[in-house]
Amino acid sequence: METAKVYYTDFRVDVGTSLLTKLKRLCVRAGFQDIELDGRFVAIKMHFGELGNMAFIRPQYVRVLADLVKEKGGIPFLTDCNTLYPGSRRHAPEHLDCANLNGFNPTTTGCQIIIGDGLKGTDEVEVPIKNARVLKTAKIGRAVMDADVFVSFAHFKGHESTGFGGAVKNIGMGCGSRAGKMEQHSSGKVAVHEELCKACHRCAKECGSNAISYGEDRKARIDEELCKGCGRCIGSCSFNALYNEQWDANDILDRKMAEYAQAVVQDRPCFHINMVMDVSPWCDCHGENDAPVLPNIGMFASLDPIALDQACVDACMKATPLPDSQLTDHRAKAEKHGHVFDDLNPDSMWEETLIHAEKIGMGTRQYELIKVK
Incomplete structure (x- = not known):
């Protein structure tokens, strides 16, 4: 497979230039403008954040994407699927309330919100997975699959089970219906x-x-x-x-998640963005977020979600851990230091997601990093 291109910009700005302008410039340079959008429904998949969590992506960034879609005649909507666990996003009315309270609404983002798997998390499509090795089909929210174009907009962070959460997790776990999330997490x-x-x-x-x-x-x-x-x-x-009753081992969870992501992105135009900022040790599904473990690194975009996640992982590995964080606490107790995501959540198997996703043809881990000013 050919080397993929991943585009990157940092969070430094000159006076008179905003981060929103940099995000738009990044997306255009990474090929977003080359996707045919006229008259097409465009799903922008993101996480609205659990109530009490403050690490999720700000709605102002989302508006940049929505406006780009509309400039090309597309019809954007924000989407996520309901959660499996009790919280503030278990069904669509509650999920929409949570999104609104966290700042996501048509006024702030410039587009509507549609919960991908419907009122109770049961509006799903069973999608055959190409090249799958663990599963045969994936249960994906219907609104996600109804879209003509799919965009993943993810907050890149640590995760207690999968090691990190980036594009693949945002797509695979995030687009699964309630039954789909159950299937990924458990065989029981x-x-x-x-x-x-x-x-x-x-x-x-x-x-x-x-x-x-x-x-x-x-x-x-x-x-x-x-x-x-x-x-x-x-x-x-x-x-x-x-x-x-039976939680799957993290390596199996990672493979299932990669295959669910494959079901979402196969056979249609896709674009992927990771925001490596407020790098919390846990998922945004928590009703809290611990202190960031790494400094804000930058915004990354690519047509290849695997190359994108790999580039973000590598950037995190090169960064200096922040003091008084979970990462520095864990490293202080360890005899030797390993990979940042191994040290952050030692029981996770962070690399398995990328290994398996590459095996099933979702993308490549080989990339060229191109900086956008």
């Missing part, structure tokens, strides 16, 4: 923390398989033969009483 079925169950019967109302009943103690019971592992009940429980 749902189980009950009986001590947390409040016998509210909400989960049974959400179950589409009649797999939930109640015993004499009024606690929920799961019929494993009937349970399809869709995860709707997990998202409906406000008490964290339902959980994945």
Whole structure:
């Protein structure tokens, strides 16, 4: 496979030039203007941030993309899919409220928001995955697949399970429906923390398989033969009483996530941007964000999501860790220092995502880094 081009700009600006201007310049130089957009629906996939988290991408940056799409006659919309776990983005009304409270709305971003997998996280399309080695199909939010052009706009950061979160995670995990997220995280079925169950019967109302009943103690019971592992009940429980019975090892999770990302980007025009700033140790799905572990490095863009993530990983590896952060805490306790994402979250297998994504033909890890002023 040929070497991919990754374009990069830092966060330095001269007086009179804004970071928004630099982002637009980066996107144009990286080939965004060469994509046919006239009359096409353009999904801009991003993370709106969990309530309480402050590390997510600011909406002003998103408007730059929306305006670029509209300048070429395209119809942009922001999208993300509902979460599997309890939080502030479990269903579309709640998800939209969260996005609005975090500053994302048509006034600030210049386009509408459509939750990719619908009201309850069940509006999905089962997509065959090209060159897949672990899965055969992926359950992707319908609105994501209905778009003519796909744009990933990701906050690059650490992650407790996958090592880092960049383009591949934003696409693969982010575009999975609730059942898709369940499939990536677990090969098992749902189980009950009986001590947390409040016998509210909400989960049974959400179950589409009649797999939930109640015993004499009024606690929920799961019929494993009937349970399809869709995860709707997990998202409906406000008490964290339902959980994945079997979490996949991180290497399997990474491979599944890469294959889900392949299902989203195959066979249509795509563009990818990573913002390496506020590099928190955990996902933006947390209702909090610890102090950044690395300095703000820059904005990266490419037509190849694997080359893009690899370039961002390499840039993080070269950066000096910030004092009084999780990374420096972990390194202070370690006898020797390894890769930044190994040290940040030692149980993760950060490289497996990139290895597997390259194997299935999603892109290449070989890149040429081109700086844009």
